[in-house]
Amino acid sequence: MIRLDNLLYGVQPRATRQAVVVPPPWDGRLIGPVVTDSREVTPGSLFVALAGERTDGHRFLPDVVARGAAAALVSPVTLAALAPDLAAAARPWRLIEPTESALLANVPPEACLLIAVDDPLQALQRAAVYHRRMFTPTVIGITGSVGKTSTKEVVAAVVSQRLRTLKSQRSFNSDVTLPATLLGLTADHQVAVLEMGMWAAGEIRFLAALARPHIGIVTNVGPSHLERLGSIEAIANAKAELPESLPAEGWCILNADDPRVAAMATRTPARVLTYGYAPHADVRVTDVISYGLYGIELTVVYQGAQHRLRTPLIGKHHAYTALAAIAAGLVLGLDWEAIAAGLRAPGEQLRLRVVQSQTGVTIIDDTYNAAPLSTIAALNVLAETPGRRIAVLGEMLELGAATEEGHRQVGAAAAQTADWLVAVGRQAQTMAEAALAAGMPPDRVAICPDNESAIDLLNQMIRSGDCLLIKGSRGVQMETIVAALQA
CATH class of the missing domain: 3.90.190.20 (Mur ligase, C-terminal domain)
Known part of the structure; x- marks a missing residue:
């Protein structure tokens, strides 16, 4: 959720931003969550009208207004071309420039605000950056060729045992969905766990610039996206953009058993914590017992002490998922009781x-x-x-x-x-x-x-x-x- 005045200010290009003062009855109005699919609009939503390969979100604005959206980010030019029947919408609406907040005094409070911007996606990203800078959570970014969503879920389950946590919904890991998640930040959140995906080189670096993570986790490097990036080495370089974007006082959590991931330790200014089966891993698993569809049990060694843990995660390969979550909990100062409790409750969005x-x-x-x-x-x-x-x-x-x-x-x-x-x-x-x-x-x-x-x-x-x-x-x-x- 984001306050309307912050939204109107944040969507403006940074170099030319003008102050926003929202009059009654609009002052203090909270807007959200962010959606890009008109079918997901609920009362109070912020709809972002994006152009896709097959259609354009502006075409669905009559339905967006009817479903109760509080506001939408729109391109006035595209709006005029693609939504001419908006005049017949079942609910009042008003097209407004972000700098025209004073005019809201004459707009009925039940109206849907169509906020005119140069580019809806870029405006969403600008608003997310502005909103992110208003709060001070510890942000955890997670990337890798496979296992990002499962790792995100288990990390969130562990850290939420002691800290108020925001996490990406579903596999929200793109330049559209990660900003939408950031706009859900509130002053109550102590941690944000964000999945970061990529389609091309430079995208993870861009997402990191939006989210400003303190902790980065890289799960593995594999041939996913090989068709676009051309080589495993190019994929590894793209994933390394997360470690490279971390601050010196942050933590980089790396899979010690994947040579390409382990090599990223030399590419980050942050402190490094490794996990895996390797004898030199900081958080090391020594034994995994599978109970089939009923989960796994693993022995983990950290700083010379052994810990026996159980999780409903299915399959021995999820030892890596558990280890990444354990490592995140450790760098955040969680005790082993909290870590064990989090592993027993890994969330509801695991894909398998x-x-x-x-x-x-x-x-x-x-x-x-x-x-x-x-x-x-x-x-x-x-x-x-x-x-x-x-x-x-x-x-x-x-x-x-x-x-x-x-x-x-x-x-x-x-x-x-x-x-x-x-x-x-x-x-x-x-x-x-x-x-x-x-x-x-x-x-x-x-x-x-x-x-x-x-x-x-x-x-x-x-x-x-x-x-x-x-x-x-x-x-x-x-x-x-x-x-x-x-x-």
Whole structure:
């Protein structure tokens, strides 16, 4: 939430900002949360009219006004071109320049304010920077090729045991959604846990300039986004923008088991704390026991003392998630009781979830996204489950030159962890061939060209007691398979 006067001041270009004095009854008005999808508008929201690949948010302003938005950031030129029917909106509205706050005295308090700006996205980012500078939370930035959202959730669960914490919702990690999260800061927040993603070099540095993190966590470097950045080295350089942006009095928390991440210790002015299995890791795990779908137990050594911890996180690979959260808790001065409590309650937004179908089938739903590393980790989870283990694997996107090799790695891993492989989509043949070459019997490998054919096949083959892993990149929408099987 942001006060209207701060919003009107913050959206202005910094070099030409003019003072804002909001008259009654608008003074003190709080606006938020920030949304960019008109379908998510609720009374009091701030809508940001963005131009997308397929449409433009200005087209939906009549609906935004009708749904009760308190304000919207708009381009007057685009507004005139794309929303001519706004005059017939079901609720009063007023187009206003940020410097025209005095005119609000004549605007009914129930009206939706359309705030005219040069560029809605840049105005949102300027407002976020201004709002961020009004508060003094410890900001934790998290990046990496895989595991950002899970790490963010568990870090927030740990630090919130002792400190009032704001966290990114869902996977809000872009130049649009991170500023939206920053506008949720209040004076009550002691910590903000923010996920930072990237599509190109320079983006994490830009996000860090917006958020000004004190603590940075880098989980790993892998081939995700290889198609855009061209090489693993370029991806590592992009991720290193977070450590490079930290202050000298801050902390850089690095995965000691990933050589490219560990090397970032030389690229940050901040103090460094490492985690992992490596003997030289500062926060070191020495033993992990998996209880299948019921979580893991791990022994952690820090400064010579051992700590036995339990978490409902599924799969041994989540030892890294837990370690990153432990490290964050330690640099913030949390005691081990609080850390253990946080690990037992890792939040509700973890992407891998276990659901039961009406026919008695257990579904491991990991459909949000996929890369070779995360898919092989999910297959290892499947290997620890009872019943017939069926891996339903879709295409992994944005791997560039590593596309074929990545799908071969996954196919080979499926042969070692699953009883059946149902390969779906354009790379199904590659995964199937690798599984066969690794020893999976031909009658246990199926190729489906699309999700619909996979649903048809699975409805014929599955039976009560089976366990299915369903995973693929976000763009191939494997969640439709989960929904069909649940029904």
